[in-house]
Amino acid sequence: xxxxxxxSEVTAVEGAIVQINCTYQTSGxxxxxxxxxHDGGAPTFLSYNGLDGLEETGRFSSxxxxxxxxxxxLLQELQMKDSASYFCAVxxxxxxxxxxxxxxxxxxxxxxxx
Amino acid sequence: xxxxxxxxxxxxxxxxxxxxxxxxxxxxQATTMFWYRQFPKQSLMLMATSNExxxxxxxxxxEKDKFLINHASLTLSTLTVTSAHPEDSSFYICSGLLxxxxxxxxxxxxxxxxxxxx
Numbered sequence: 001x002x003x004x005x006x007x008s009e010v011t012a013v014e015g016a017i018v019q020i021n022c023t024y025q026t027s028g029x030x031x032x033x034x035x036x037x038h039d040g041g042a043p044t045f046l047s048y049n050g051l052d053g054l055e056e057t058g059r060f061s062s063x064x065x066x067x068x069x070x071x072x073x074l075l076q077e078l079q080m081k082d083s084a085s086y087f088c089a090v091x092x093x094x095x096x097x098x099x100x101x102x103x104x105x106x107x108x109x110x111x112x113x114x
Numbered sequence: 115x116x117x118x119x120x121x122x123x124x125x126x127x128x129x130x131x132x133x134x135x136x137x138x139x140x141x142x143q144a145t146t147m148f149w150y151r152q153f154p155k156q157s158l159m160l161m162a163t164s165n166e167x168x169x170x171x172x173x174x175x176x177e178k179d180k181f182l183i184n185h186a187s188l189t190l191s192t193l194t195v196t197s198a199h200p201e202d203s204s205f206y207i208c209s210g211l212l213x214x215x216x217x218x219x220x221x222x223x224x225x226x227x228x229x230x231x232x
Binding site: 042101104107 | 157207
């Protein structure tokens with residue numbers, strides 16, 4: 001099966017940088033995704049790392065090290081609207097042709113304070 | 115990006131009744147759709163994988179006779195919660211898998227359906 005570990009809560013100041021780590025154990029690993037979810041809303045896709053290294057999308061960056069089974073999400077220039085839960089999710093193989101399954105971590109609640 | 119809708123967005127029902135939730139891919143065809151359940155302040159848990167024209171694959175611990183899934187077309191999957199009980203109250207989220215000819219594929223999530231069973 002799959003298991004993921006990420007911190008349950010993080011607090012950071014507006015304008016600062018915060019890093020949310022994720023470690024995983026899985027079989028049939030394709031890559032690591034990150035999602036943002038505001039209270040009462042659906043998860044929104046942020047990034048995907050299929051290969052080792054850093055992917056940058058605006059203020060958000062994500063990193064993967066397959067050999068270490070580790071990844072992180074980096075949020076820069078934090079804004080109040082970034083207060084949300086952030087989930088790492090492993091993409092792993094699934095019997096359906098060309099498909100994959102997502103297994104989500106328990107989420108990290110980020111609180112951005114003034 | 116691809117859009118997935120869910121209907122209804124929220125529903126309240128009496129214990130023992132059945133509730134149907136629809137998941138539609140609006141601008142793409144989704145051979146595969148996924149159903150998740152999320153309890154308050156918890157993570158999304160995959161319930162089942164739905165493939166168009168075939169039986170759904172349920173995750174361990176999910177009762178297939180209680181959570182009926184039908185994926186009759188490439189744009190519609192339905193989840194029916196039968197004989198609902200208060201412990202079934204949760205946030206149900208579906209996703210559709212967009213598979214492009216380039217090999218790119220991504221799950222796009224619906225807005226979720228909040229079910230409250232009284």
